[in-house]
Amino acid sequence: MTASDYKARIAVLEAENAGLRIQVARIPLLESEHIALRQQILVLEQKLSDLVNKMEQMAVRKDSSNSGMPPSGDLHRKTKKYRAVSRAVSQGTKVRR
Numbered sequence: 001m002t003a004s005d006y007k008a009r010i011a012v013l014e015a016e017n018a019g020l021r022i023q024v025a026r027i028p029l030l031e032s033e034h035i036a037l038r039q040q041i042l043v044l045e046q047k048l049s050d051l052v053n054k055m056e057q058m059a060v061r062k063d064s065s066n067s068g069m070p071p072s073g074d075l076h077r078k079t080k081k082y083r084a085v086s087r088a089v090s091q092g093t094k095v096r097r
Helices: 003-060
Strands: none
Touching: none
């Protein structure tokens, strides 16, 4: 190899070295970003777990017309407006309580 070949090879190696130095300088920034992202993942995993548990609890609820669950647990309760009028009220008689 001639002197000019060595100089060319040195220039290539110096350029490569400069690129590697830039990458090494970014390592602390990338590490802190990695830590922040891991924390965000943990928070999102906890939220997902909470939502799955909530969905499972909602799926267990049943209509009391065919279960032992009290009416307060009904998903589709009829409002007072749509309830059937009792016979005593429709005939105008007083109901004893």
